[in-house]
Amino acid sequence: MEIQSPSYHRSLADKLNLSSEELERYDRQLRLLGFGVESQLKLKRSRVLVVGVGGLGSVATLYLASAGVGLLRMVDYGDVELSNLNRQILYTMIDLGRPKVESAAKHLQKLNPEIKIEAIRERLTEENVEELLSGVDLVVDCLDNFRTRFILNDACVEHGKPLIHGAIYGAEGRLMTIIPGKGPCLRCLIPREPAEHDKIPVLGPLPGIVGALEALEAIKVITGLGEPAIGKLIVIDGMDLSFYTIEIRRNPDCPVCRKIKIEEG
Amino acid sequence: MEEDSLKVIIRTFATLREIFGGTGVLYLELPEGSTIEDLLRELRKQYGSKLDVGRLVGENPNVKILVNGREITYLDGLGTRLRDGDSVAFIPPVAGG
Numbered sequence A: 001m002e003i004q005s006p007s008y009h010r011s012l013a014d015k016l017n018l019s020s021e022e023l024e025r026y027d028r029q030l031r032l033l034g035f036g037v038e039s040q041l042k043l044k045r046s047r048v049l050v051v052g053v054g055g056l057g058s059v060a061t062l063y064l065a066s067a068g069v070g071l072l073r074m075v076d077y078g079d080v081e082l083s084n085l086n087r088q089i090l091y092t093m094i095d096l097g098r099p100k101v102e103s104a105a106k107h108l109q110k111l112n113p114e115i116k117i118e119a120i121r122e123r124l125t126e127e128n129v130e131e132l133l134s135g136v137d138l139v140v141d142c143l144d145n146f147r148t149r150f151i152l153n154d155a156c157v158e159h160g161k162p163l164i165h166g167a168i169y170g171a172e173g174r175l176m177t178i179i180p181g182k183g184p185c186l187r188c189l190i191p192r193e194p195a196e197h198d199k200i201p202v203l204g205p206l207p208g209i210v211g212a213l214e215a216l217e218a219i220k221v222i223t224g225l226g227e228p229a230i231g232k233l234i235v236i237d238g239m240d241l242s243f244y245t246i247e248i249r250r251n252p253d254c255p256v257c258r259k260i261k262i263e264e265g
Numbered sequence B: 001m002e003e004d005s006l007k008v009i010i011r012t013f014a015t016l017r018e019i020f021g022g023t024g025v026l027y028l029e030l031p032e033g034s035t036i037e038d039l040l041r042e043l044r045k046q047y048g049s050k051l052d053v054g055r056l057v058g059e060n061p062n063v064k065i066l067v068n069g070r071e072i073t074y075l076d077g078l079g080t081r082l083r084d085g086d087s088v089a090f091i092p093p094v095a096g097g
C-alpha cells in the first residue's frame, strides 16, 4: 500500500490549483488513505445547500466549511434564541436576536476564508425550492419539521440531487442518504405525513452527532469515497449508545420516486 | 419460564418511548407461537388507552417494526413468528433538527 508523501501532493497540487495554504489547511484529510488532492479538488468544486442552521446545521456546516466545499449555501428564516444555545453550537450570546444565517455565515467565513458562502434568510417553500436548489450538487437536510422536509425531498428527487437526511428527537438520531434513482427517498421511508411536534426535547450532543454524520455522508458522496448509507436508515439511541442499521427499500407506490427513472441493482 | 410461553424484549423509540416511560424497554410474555400481531394485541390490552392515540399500530407504515434488527416487512409482516428471547423494536419517524 502506497503512502503518498507531502511532496507528491505538492507537485500534483501545483498542477491543480491548490495553494500552499490550502495544502496546509487540509493536510490531515489529504493524508487519509484514498483521499488525496483529487478528493480535495472535488470538494473545492462542489456546491452544497444546507437547509436549516439549527442543531444539525450548526455542526454540518462547521464540518463542510472546514472540509473545504467550494460553495456553501445556507437557508434558514430563524433568529438566534437563548433556548437554541444548548445545541446550536455555531452561535454565542452575542448572536441573540440576529438572523441565524448571518451569524453562521460570519462565523464560518472566519473559520475558512477559502470557501464561498451564501446566506439566504428565507423559509424553504414549494415556491422557492427550485431556485434554492439551482446550481448545487448536493443538499443536506438539517430541517426541524416533516412538512418542509417533504418539499425538499420531492424537489431533490425530481431534479436528481443527492440529499442527506438527518433528524433527531430527545437522545435519538436518524440518518439516511438519498440518491435519487438509486435508493429510497424520504417518502419511501415515511409514506404518511406524520403529526408535527413543536418544541421537541433535545439533548445537545445528538444533533451534533447526526450533523457530523451528515457532513461525513456529504463528503463521501462528493468525493466518491466509502459507502454512503443509501437504502439504510441509521437509528442512534444515545441512551444506551446503540446504532441500528435498518434496510429500507424503495416503495413501489412512492408518489415521488414513481416519476423518475430507476437504476437497477 | 413456562414451557408453553415465550418472553420478548420490546424497545420503543422517540414519541413511543414517552408513552411507555422510562427507557422505553418492556418485557412481555406471550404464548408459544405468537406473532407480531398477537404482540400488538397484547400491548393494546395492557396499554390500550395510551396506545389509542394511533401511534403504535401495525397498520401505520411510518412506524418501523423490527425483530432482532430486521424490519418485519422483509420477514413475514404482522404474521412474523416470535421466539423466546427475541428483541422487538418500534421506531417512529422523528423530525427534530
Ligand SMILES: [Zn+2]
Residues within 6 Å of the ligand: A184, A185, A186, A187, A188, A189, A250, A251, A254, A255, A256, A257, A258
Ligand atoms: Zn420515494
